[in-house]
Amino acid sequence: MHDYASVNPCTWCDGCGDYGIWTAARRALVELQIAPWQVLLCYDVGCHGNMSDKIGGYRFHGLHGRVIPLAAGAALANPTIPVIAFGGDGASFSEGVGHLVHAVRSNYRMTFILHNNANYGLTTGQASALTWQDQKMNTSPNGIPETTLNSMDFVFSLKPTFVARGFGGDIAQMTKIFTAAIRHRGFAYVDMLQACPSYNKFATHEWLLEHCYDVHAEGHDPKDFEKARSLAVDTSQRVATGILYQTEDVPAFHERLKPRQGVTTTPVEEVKIVDTTQWLKTYM
Amino acid sequence: MTRLAIKIVGAQGQGVNSVGEMCAKGLKRSGYCVFGYREYMSLIKGGHSSYQLDISAEDVRSSAVYVDIVVTFNHHGLEKNLRDLKQGGILLHQTPQWKFKNPDDQAFVTEQGIRVIELPTDAILQKLKAKPILGNVLITAAVWSLLGQPEEQLHELVREQFGHKKDLLDLNFACIAEGFAACKVIAPGITLSLPKSDPKWKDHLLLTGSQAMGLGIIHAGCRLYAGYPMTPSSPLLTFIADMQNKTGMVVKQAEDEITAAQMMVGAMHMGTRAVTATSGGGFDLMTETLSLTGVAEIPAVFILAQRPGPGTGLPTWTAQGDLLLVVGSGHGEFPRLVMAVSEARDCYDLLPEAFNYAEEFQIPVIVLTDKQTAEALFTQPAFDQASAKLKRGRLVTDPKELAQLQSADRYDPAASDGVSKRWLPGSAAATYCAQGYEHTPDGSFDETSENAQAQMAKRLKKMEALKAALPEPLYTGPKNPEILIVSWGSNRGVILDVLESDQCKKRSIGYLHYQYLWPLKTEVFEMLSRTARRTIFVECNHGGQLSSLLKLASGRDVTQKILKFDGRPFFYEELRGRIFEALSPLTPAPSPRGRGA
Numbered sequence: 001m002h003d004y005a006s007v008n009p010c011t012w013c014d015g016c017g018d019y020g021i022w023t024a025a026r027r028a029l030v031e032l033q034i035a036p037w038q039v040l041l042c043y044d045v046g047c048h049g050n051m052s053d054k055i056g057g058y059r060f061h062g063l064h065g066r067v068i069p070l071a072a073g074a075a076l077a078n079p080t081i082p083v084i085a086f087g088g089d090g091a092s093f094s095e096g097v098g099h100l101v102h103a104v105r106s107n108y109r110m111t112f113i114l115h116n117n118a119n120y121g122l123t124t125g126q127a128s129a130l131t132w133q134d135q136k137m138n139t140s141p142n143g144i145p146e147t148t149l150n151s152m153d154f155v156f157s158l159k160p161t162f163v164a165r166g167f168g169g170d171i172a173q174m175t176k177i178f179t180a181a182i183r184h185r186g187f188a189y190v191d192m193l194q195a196c197p198s199y200n201k202f203a204t205h206e207w208l209l210e211h212c213y214d215v216h217a218e219g220h221d222p223k224d225f226e227k228a229r230s231l232a233v234d235t236s237q238r239v240a241t242g243i244l245y246q247t248e249d250v251p252a253f254h255e256r257l258k259p260r261q262g263v264t265t266t267p268v269e270e271v272k273i274v275d276t277t278q279w280l281k282t283y284m
Numbered sequence: 285m286t287r288l289a290i291k292i293v294g295a296q297g298q299g300v301n302s303v304g305e306m307c308a309k310g311l312k313r314s315g316y317c318v319f320g321y322r323e324y325m326s327l328i329k330g331g332h333s334s335y336q337l338d339i340s341a342e343d344v345r346s347s348a349v350y351v352d353i354v355v356t357f358n359h360h361g362l363e364k365n366l367r368d369l370k371q372g373g374i375l376l377h378q379t380p381q382w383k384f385k386n387p388d389d390q391a392f393v394t395e396q397g398i399r400v401i402e403l404p405t406d407a408i409l410q411k412l413k414a415k416p417i418l419g420n421v422l423i424t425a426a427v428w429s430l431l432g433q434p435e436e437q438l439h440e441l442v443r444e445q446f447g448h449k450k451d452l453l454d455l456n457f458a459c460i461a462e463g464f465a466a467c468k469v470i471a472p473g474i475t476l477s478l479p480k481s482d483p484k485w486k487d488h489l490l491l492t493g494s495q496a497m498g499l500g501i502i503h504a505g506c507r508l509y510a511g512y513p514m515t516p517s518s519p520l521l522t523f524i525a526d527m528q529n530k531t532g533m534v535v536k537q538a539e540d541e542i543t544a545a546q547m548m549v550g551a552m553h554m555g556t557r558a559v560t561a562t563s564g565g566g567f568d569l570m571t572e573t574l575s576l577t578g579v580a581e582i583p584a585v586f587i588l589a590q591r592p593g594p595g596t597g598l599p600t601w602t603a604q605g606d607l608l609l610v611v612g613s614g615h616g617e618f619p620r621l622v623m624a625v626s627e628a629r630d631c632y633d634l635l636p637e638a639f640n641y642a643e644e645f646q647i648p649v650i651v652l653t654d655k656q657t658a659e660a661l662f663t664q665p666a667f668d669q670a671s672a673k674l675k676r677g678r679l680v681t682d683p684k685e686l687a688q689l690q691s692a693d694r695y696d697p698a699a700s701d702g703v704s705k706r707w708l709p710g711s712a713a714a715t716y717c718a719q720g721y722e723h724t725p726d727g728s729f730d731e732t733s734e735n736a737q738a739q740m741a742k743r744l745k746k747m748e749a750l751k752a753a754l755p756e757p758l759y760t761g762p763k764n765p766e767i768l769i770v771s772w773g774s775n776r777g778v779i780l781d782v783l784e785s786d787q788c789k790k791r792s793i794g795y796l797h798y799q800y801l802w803p804l805k806t807e808v809f810e811m812l813s814r815t816a817r818r819t820i821f822v823e824c825n826h827g828g829q830l831s832s833l834l835k836l837a838s839g840r841d842v843t844q845k846i847l848k849f850d851g852r853p854f855f856y857e858e859l860r861g862r863i864f865e866a867l868s869p870l871t872p873a874p875s876p877r878g879r880g881a
Contacts, residue, residue, distance in 0.1 A: 008728050008729075035712075036715045037709075037710065037711060037712050037713060037715055038710060039709070040554070040709040042550075045720070050729070052717050052719065052727075053717050053719070053723075053726075053727060053728035053729055056715055057715050058709035058710075058715045058716070058718075059715070059716070059717040059718065059719075059727070060550070060553055060580070060717070060718040061580075061717055061718070061719050061720050061721060061727075062546070062549075062576055062580075062720050063546075063572055063573065063576050063720060066542060066546045066572075066573070069538070069542070069543040069544075069546035069547050069550070070546045070547070070549060070550040071550060072547055072550065073508070073510065073546060073547030073548060073549065073550025073551040073554075073558065074550035074551060074553060074554040074709070075550075075554075076508060076534050076536070076547070076550075076551060077507075077508055077534075077550065077551035077552075077554035077555065077556040077558065078554045078555065078556070078709070078710060080710070081554070081709055081710045098539050098540060098543075099539065099543060101539070102538075102539040102543070254534070257528075257534060257535075258528075258529060259528045259529050259530075259531070259532045259533065259534075259535075260532065260534065263532055266556075267507035267508055267533075267534055267551070267556040267558075268507075268554055268555040268556045268708065268710075270505070270507045270532075270556070271505040271507060271555075271556055271557050271674070271676075272505045272674060273503060273504070273505055273636060273672050273673065273674050274502050274503050274504075274505060274531075275503075275669045276499045276502055276503050276667065276669065277666075277667075277669060279499065279502075279527070279530065280489055280499075280666065280667070283489040283490055283491040283495070284487070284488075284489060284490075
């Protein structure tokens with residue numbers, strides 16, 4: 001843990017779920033024996049993005065809504081370096097939702113950790129696509145007129161290869177999920193439900209504590225796609241957490257690129273001036 | 285200098301491009317310089333498109349307004365393109381029993397001595413039991429015969445294309461024979477004599493600007509290309525994608541331009557060379573990413589293939605209307621390099637430079653091209669493979685040096701030229717945050733006044749160092765020209781052709797061509813412009829954008845502008861006429877759109 005320490009003090013609100021995710025992320029990296037110089041952590045813009053200078057490792061703090069393609073580009077350039085992207089539910093299900101769709105179907109080798117507090121925290125509590133109905137929010141004094149997006153139903157409809165859900169209060173379970181996600185062959189979607197004591201008055205820490213349960217304790221088989229989907233989608237009584245679904249049978253994007261098959265170097269190692277004479281005959 | 289032109293017209297999908305390309309290749313192999321120019325509409329089938337070849341035994345880099353032969357696939361071309369012909373020109377068509385309905389057209393044909401020739405394509409194809417697609421070979425053969433070129437050369441071309449299919453090859457040969465035979469009947473004694481050929485052209489390459497740029501990207505060591513289809517940048521994406529099995533490059537057709545730009549940035553940060561290319565509105569979508577690369581000091585290369593805007597504008601036409609956009613795009617102030625290619629050679633030679641500047645200065649580089657350069661066909665000497673060098677600036681890769689790095693070296697404001705050390709994820713070294721927020725030297729958040737000033741000053745110092753490192757604009761002409769022409773991008777070819785014309789050769793006219801457009805070098809411009817009697821800017825936009833930038837950078841505002849903003853490039857006689865118009869009353873102008881070369 002010491003290797004991933006930062007001299008910068010955290011700036012999140014007391015009771016913020018980001019603390020737990022931050023701790024579990026560092027733990028998972030240490031457990032996997034990944035040194036800070038061996039990883040790239042990419043951050044979206046939102047409260048979670050304030051982690052970018054509170055942790056060791058190579059980091060990239062980019063634009064709001066765009067962390068997935070940024071991380072995907074990095075992962076394609078060097079598939080030997082684990083790439084982890086962190087984003088909030090505001091960015092990921094509104095401005096950047098298109099990227100999520102295509103990242104799942106592309107199955108890039110990367111981990112995406114969703115800091116899911118069901119609102120835009122850093123801009124002071126506006127509703128996101130995941131905010132519940134009838135919640136008074138900043139700019140939605142009457143609650144949202146839109147329907148709430150069922151994020152799990154949406155993600156499962158995209159045929160993901162790894163879906164997990166955790167809760168910001170359970171560091172042990174989150175660590176387990178992160179280690180599995182980082183090791184995953186393709187795109188790992190990790191939904192981390194977290195409290196936002198300042199703006200989320202519905203899915204509070206206490207509510208999450210009460211409703212979340214570990215599916216593995218109840219014998220769930222993460223190979224069962226349909227079962228995983230139904231467990232994930234239905235949150236009316238309880239909220240299923242743990243590794244809900246995983247398949248390693250689907251190759252990652254870079255493995256599916258025909259020109260890269262059998263190539264032992266990474267694009268990072270291949271940068272050199274190339275003599276193109278061999279390809280010019282066709283223009284003579 | 286003698287130059288001739290052939291214009292092939294028809295509906296899109298009829299074979300205009302294949303005939304154009306086949307003729308171009310054959311002519312180059314016969315020892316001619318060929319310049320190809322396409323016009324087409326934003327649709328797949330139908331419309332009216334053209335492929336014009338300008339041909340000479342000397343350098344030809346532009347299209348003429350008036351042509352020697354019009355070849356038309358359908359009856360529309362007979363009317364629409366009749367007046368593209370020079371006096372005595374040949375109108376080759378394949379519409380049985382054609383009669384001009386408009387008496388003016390018939391009068392034009394008579395007065396100008398236009399020779400209207402009908403090729404009985406359908407009858408010949410029926411006789412040979414050949415599919416309509418073979419009509420392309422037939423019509424090429426007729427053109428070949430009119431140009432007095434040998435039949436065998438066409439055999440060679442079709443053998444290359446269909447050599448693996450014996451039946452098809454024989455049918456192609458039969459079409460060629462019939463085309464030549466038909467011309468003896470329909471056009472007895474009619475030939476268009478080409479100037480004496482020059483064998484030097486045979487070793488040249490014949491390729492589009494997009495192909496040359498794709499090869500330039502490969503040459504530069506770029507290993508990842510992310511793009512989203514948009515004309516006229518799409519041919520580049522197609523080229524790179526078609527080459528991937530040979531190059532091993534990672535090619536991603538992204539879900540949008542934002543993704544393409546972000547992937548390029550992520551890949552560049554990881555340490556490979558990556559690029560994205562787009563046009564018009566696609567670039568607008570990339571500009572937030574452009575700004576991010578400015579603050580996070582990530583090397584980045586954006587290619588913008590210009591077309592006329594605003595909005596969707598004229599998607600398949602050309603323009604130089606985005607220069608001010610790229611100089612000012614992206615919020616906030618940050619250093620950047622804007623450069624422009626003008627022809628196949630630039631497309632190849634300047635791409636390694638774009639990546640080198642991006643890495644040496646850790647800045648975004650925007651490479652401007654346009655539809656004209658992207659889709660024109662150039663006759664180009666074999667590319668220079670030896671000159672390009674891989675320059676990666678202050679990239680640290682040596683293990684000993686890496687071990688000594690501190691996180692705060694990444695954005696160290698003490699660097700005298702503003703360029704601090706950069707090292708890649710996966711390097712055994714102190715780590716840092718590539719940060720989109722204003723940051724301390726190690727990439728931590730810092731909103732203090734002192735830090736904000738220090739980091740902004742650090743980044744913008746790079747602009748001065750970059751300006752000093754850039755080469756001067758290219759000057760062609762006498763030492764103290766009476767008339768100075770200033771331009772950039774695809775206008776270069778037509779300007780050089782005009783300056784080499786008989787009418788201009790004797791005049792004291794110089795041409796200053798800008799490849800690097802921001803930051804701008806102004807010394808040579810100021811020196812030449814101060815002593816010239818006239819300074820004339822030539823640009824394909826409404827505002828004279830380079831002239832505005834040079835005014836901003838040099839303070840000099842004593843210029844004339846020749847501008848065009850209708851989606852078409854400047855044509856040869858047109859530009860020559862407009863230059864003479866601009867020179868009056870300095871000189872009596874010859875007929876501005878005089879016919880013939």
